[in-house]
Amino acid sequence: MYKRIDRIAMDALLYGLLKSLEYMGEQRRVILDRMGSMMLQYLVETGTVTPPDSPGELDRSLRRLLIKNGYGPRIPLQSKAVQGTPTSPNLVEILTPTDQQLVGGAFLKSSVSRGKEKVDWVLYEMVLYGMTKALDDQLGVQGQLILDRIGTGMLDYLLKLGAIERSDDPKILIQSVIDYFVKAGYAKSFRYELEGAPPDTFVSRYESARYYTTVFRRIRKEGSALLSCPLCLVGHSIWGTQGWKFGDILEVRIKSDGQVLIKSKVYPSTERFTEKDALRFSRMKV
């Protein structure tokens, strides 16, 4: 399984996250604070950093991890433990690329030069876990709408950076996205197909897909129905432009080596509550 992933993939995720929360008004801060806590909790529970019973050591091990991954200039941290739950409201800010702003329609050169840099997968997992849990806690299932919007932001970032080639053909664009994520170290391979006539099931097959063996398994066990696989979120965004909607996961098979099979319900772009349905309902006696 991969141990590192392209920094650009991490930057795209954080860019998409912050973009998607812009519409959230007052809830934005609450979600980001919760996310910070859950991210640190993930690092502690996976043994990546030292538990908070020794706060000084927690700060030091977190600092070491961040410096190792190139986030040195933006620390120190001010983490603290509250009722046994570690909190670190600064983590999202520390990881967020400072050069995410467009300058004259193009990203700063420093963004492009980060293309060959890598970060530890565990940091990427930490962000995915933190944002999924925070959205689930605050919004429940409707958090999926925000997650899908994160996919749109990620796609936007990757296109503007030139990491993915633009195409008006959704299938070509999706293939570029798959190629990018495989090259970035997200999974060794990814294939998809549609089942049913008309199609009603989306089948995904991965090799060495670390997200599923770590974050996905964990959030499912914790009762969340949200899907935050970044490749899926970008895919949802592209399929969404064709009116497709992704529904419940019907079947999941995850092997410890990261081989994954997922079948999800898909809905084509048709009206699913017609005037006829509305009329029938209005005539129902209650």
Added chain:
Amino acid sequence: MKYFSERFGMGLYMTLNKPCAVLQGAFEKDGLAPGSLVYLDSITNTPERRTESCHYLGRMRELTDLCIAFAKMISEEKEVKFVFVDSVSTLLIYNDSKSVARFCHSVTEKLRSMNLPAALVFVEMEEGKDVVAQMAQFCDAYVKAGELK
């Protein structure tokens, strides 16, 4: 919920977003009297079944089926004095905005004919802004969270 419960009495909580068990726990913790609500739960992953306080629908995704289950529940639960739909945003995950707006219109019309007050919850986000605009035409008021005191 306390706001509605104190003003109207017993309510029907249609949950599409968080499992009924989670909501019940949270409401009781916040001081809502047990038995103040009956639930129509379309999110808990369970076969369709009925308990004293909840009708579990499984993960029902068809709006027509939801309408029928909803109508059946309000006709059976004569004590229900208000309805809370949580949330319209969730419907947008699986449905186009036109269908969702039509569904909301149908539900509100049905409730109006029964003189039942209701609140339809919508999380403020860009998706479905058109649905909010359409709903504003057939709802009596549009209230942002925090303004309800």
